Every structure is written in structure tokens, then in C-alpha cells.
Amino acid sequence: NIVSTVNLNCKLDLKKIALHARNAEYNPKRFAAVIMRIREPRTTALIFSSGKMVCTGAKSEDDSRLAARKYARIVQKLGFPAKFLEFKIQNMVGSCDVKFPIRLEGLVLTHSQFSSYEPELFPGLIYRMVKPRIVLLIFVSGKVVLTGAKVRGQIYEAFDNIYPILKSFKKQ
Amino acid sequence: MASRARLSEVCCPQHPEAHLIEDYRAGDQICSECGLVVGDRVIDVGSEWRTFSNEKANSDPSRVGGPENPLLNGSDLSTIIGPGTGSASFDGFGGTKYQNRRSMSSSDRALINAFREISNMADKINLPKTIVDRANVLFKQVHDGKNLKGRSNDAIASASLYIACRQEGVPRTFKEICAVSKISKKEIGRCFKLILKALETQVDLITTGDFMSRFCSNLGLPTSAQKAATHIARKAVDLDIVPGRSPISVAAAAIYMASQASDDKRTQKEIGDIAGVADVTIRQSYKLMYPHAKELFPEDFKFSTPIELLPQL
Numbered sequence: 291n292i293v294s295t296v297n298l299n300c301k302l303d304l305k306k307i308a309l310h311a312r313n314a315e316y317n318p319k320r321f322a323a324v325i326m327r328i329r330e331p332r333t334t335a336l337i338f339s340s341g342k343m344v345c346t347g348a349k350s351e352d353d354s355r356l357a358a359r360k361y362a363r364i365v366q367k368l369g370f371p372a373k374f375l376e377f378k379i380q381n382m383v384g385s386c387d388v389k390f391p392i393r394l395e396g397l398v399l400t401h402s403q404f405s406s407y408e409p410e411l412f413p414g415l416i417y418r419m420v421k422p423r424i425v426l427l428i429f430v431s432g433k434v435v436l437t438g439a440k441v442r443g444q445i446y447e448a449f450d451n452i453y454p455i456l457k458s459f460k461k462q
Numbered sequence: 463m464a465s466r467a468r469l470s471e472v473c474c475p476q477h478p479e480a481h482l483i484e485d486y487r488a489g490d491q492i493c494s495e496c497g498l499v500v501g502d503r504v505i506d507v508g509s510e511w512r513t514f515s516n517e518k519a520n521s522d523p524s525r526v527g528g529p530e531n532p533l534l535n536g537s538d539l540s541t542i543i544g545p546g547t548g549s550a551s552f553d554g555f556g557g558t559k560y561q562n563r564r565s566m567s568s569s570d571r572a573l574i575n576a577f578r579e580i581s582n583m584a585d586k587i588n589l590p591k592t593i594v595d596r597a598n599v600l601f602k603q604v605h606d607g608k609n610l611k612g613r614s615n616d617a618i619a620s621a622s623l624y625i626a627c628r629q630e631g632v633p634r635t636f637k638e639i640c641a642v643s644k645i646s647k648k649e650i651g652r653c654f655k656l657i658l659k660a661l662e663t664q665v666d667l668i669t670t671g672d673f674m675s676r677f678c679s680n681l682g683l684p685t686s687a688q689k690a691a692t693h694i695a696r697k698a699v700d701l702d703i704v705p706g707r708s709p710i711s712v713a714a715a716a717i718y719m720a721s722q723a724s725d726d727k728r729t730q731k732e733i734g735d736i737a738g739v740a741d742v743t744i745r746q747s748y749k750l751m752y753p754h755a756k757e758l759f760p761e762d763f764k765f766s767t768p769i770e771l772l773p774q775l
Contacts (some may be wrong), residue, residue: 300503379648391705393665398667402664406654406658407653408654409667409709410668410710411636413708429706430705431705431706461702
């Protein structure tokens, strides 16, 4: 999952967009942006009246850029002079499975300055890695969710760092 | 006759090296060698009045200030006008003549409020003074650090109470703290994590045994059932039959199993009510534990309902 932002550089009339576009929803009382969805790279975009847009749900960086361009095209077709400035990926989320159950209690004992495990609040252990600044959610089943990365390499690096640690806490 | 020696100390003229015994009650300094009274009219620091020990004095006259801890309140040299004694302190209408309207210690007003809140909350769940004191200390540390200044003081107070219980080895579930506080569990949890980060402390993980005595006595279960439930829960966690389940749910299911096997049966709803877990949660954990019931019970347990007849929800 990739979350990115882009600046269309023109003030938008959200009412008009919501009326003319096909897959758009707009409740000004609830949230101040139009929520638009496209099917092609299955993504959702939040379009604000200032011209800034947030695009979420893409599966790869190129897909995110492509989807953002498609949204910009839709806005352009509606008559606004949309541009495509400052496309930036803000967050990347990845998930994986190490295929063995993990002893979370052991992990929180040894890595207590990075881990936070509170079974009453959340069933997974929250590991805040320092070196690539990534947050990992580690579950008993062996599934791991990594988030907070700006580039793909950070996710891979974080996983390479955590894998040996998890192996040492394998349950058997 | 005190003769000034080369030092500014008084000393006995015959025995300049002798140690002087100080008798403050009589205001004397007496030479230890010859008994000569060397200093006199030294200021008497004894008490000005006599207090008899059998007198039931609710105000101890030798104390001139309140006994409250200045450690938690900043340098407490401020004074307040006390309530009037005697008839002269009332004005014409019967109201007190001097109103103590001045706001004392405005910077610590929030502290005092929070301490009162912590004390109220602790009172509702019967926590001992040690936990309340620890919670107060934690709150003061957080308050001084100022990085959680934006959070509601009640939330910080609730979270510090939670941490204090944890640190003393008698954790209370978040839901129990929620019950005596008006802050949501989410907010208390958030403040809890922030406080741990701010104070750079850690807490131990909760275990099932921490809650057994409390839940079982609230349900009125005999100690045999409680011991059995403790054993069941510990074995269940050791054998890892219930991976990923919150220890509270496992404890609740263990209590259910133990109570169903003994004379005092309790329904899942009752246990869920006491423990703060939903009865479907107990059902889920129970379903995981039921197949291993034989290994879980302690060896010397007297079954009034044998394992085969345990309910299978």
C-alpha cells in the first residue's frame, strides 16, 4: 500500500467535482474533501479545495504515480487547469509472513527499548526500529506488517534486520 | 564565665579541650570533665507547652504546619488563613469574616487537583496508600517533564494510576481503571504509552495469575477453585494452547473451567461481568482450552463434575 501526495496547483470547486465525476463522494459536514475512487489501479484519492490531493491504495510506486495522474486528468477534464507538481510518496506499507509462530513475550523482554507489547490494547507487538525508521507490527502467528517507509528499500532493510531476531524467538 | 578561646567556640577555662555537653532544655553547656556550666541562656528549643499523651488532642500542638508532603508540591512555604475559631471571626450575618479567596500555589493547582482525582479513583477500587503515593510521584514526574502537557490531566492521572498498580505487582486491567475514570480506554492507553516513553521506564507483562485472586473473590469462589484456575491458566499459557489471546480472557476461561468442575458453578456471563471480557471471548478461549482439559487441571483436584461432563460451548 502506497500513500502519496501531489499538488495540482489550482483552487478547486469541490461541489462541481462531486457533481460531475462518477465515483466521487463529498459530505462537507463530515470531511472537507472529495473522496474519489478509480478502478484501474484500484486507488482512492482525497481531493482538497486548495488543489492538494492524497492518493492511497496503490500497490506499487509506479501505480501510485499513474493513479495520481489519472485523478489529475479527471479534474482537468472537468475544466480546472490542473498541473502535476511535487508528487511525493509519503508512506509505504508492506506485510509478510515468516511462517513460524513467534514468542512475543521473549521479544519484548530483550528488546524492551524498541518494543511495546500490551495485549490488552493490541494483540500485536509494536516494534519501532531505529536504523531505517520503520514501525513493525509483529503478531504471534508470524505475520509482520512494516510501515512508515518512504522508499521500498527501507522495507526490505527493516525486514532483513528483524528476521534473525524473530528466528531466535521462534516458538516450538 | 565563658572565656572566648582562640576559636569562636566557648570552652571550659580549666579544660579547654574537653567536649561540652549541651543541655538544651536548661539552656546550658556543661563541661564533661569537671561539670562546670560554661554557656548559659542558650536558646531553648524545647516545646513551649506540655502535651500529655493521654489527652485526645486531634490537633497536635507541637506541629505548626500540616503534615502533607512538600515533596510533591513544590516548596510549600505558602500559608493560608485558617477557619476562624471563636466568635469574633464571624461578621454580622454569620458568614466568616475573612474569606480565603486568594489562589495559593497557582502553578500547583493542577497537581493538587490531579492528586485529588487519583485519590478518588483509588478509593473507588480500594487501592492502598502505597499505590496512590506511587501514582502521585509518577504524575509529578510527568507534570515536570511537560512533554505530555497537552493531554487532559485526568487522562494522565488515570494512566499514572494504571502504571502504579502495574509497578507494585498488582496490575488492574484498563477496563477496571476505565470504570472509575471518565476517560476512554483508548485515551488511557495512549497516555500510558506516552508516559512510559517520557519517563523511560518499562513495565512487566501482565500474567494470568495477577488477576486470579481478585476475580475469584469477587465471584465468591473457594480457594480450591481459585488455585485450580490459576494452575489451569498457567498451564494453558505454558502449553501455548491459546496463542495471541489476552491474558485476561485466558484467566476468565480458566476460572470458568475451574468453577464448572467444582461445586460453585458460575456462568460465562457472570465471569465476563467481573473480568470485563465479553462472554463470547470467554467462549472462544474456552473452546481452545477444552480439548486439553485433562492436562490443565492440577493433579490433586477434586472434581465434583468430571472432565467428561464439562460443558462444551
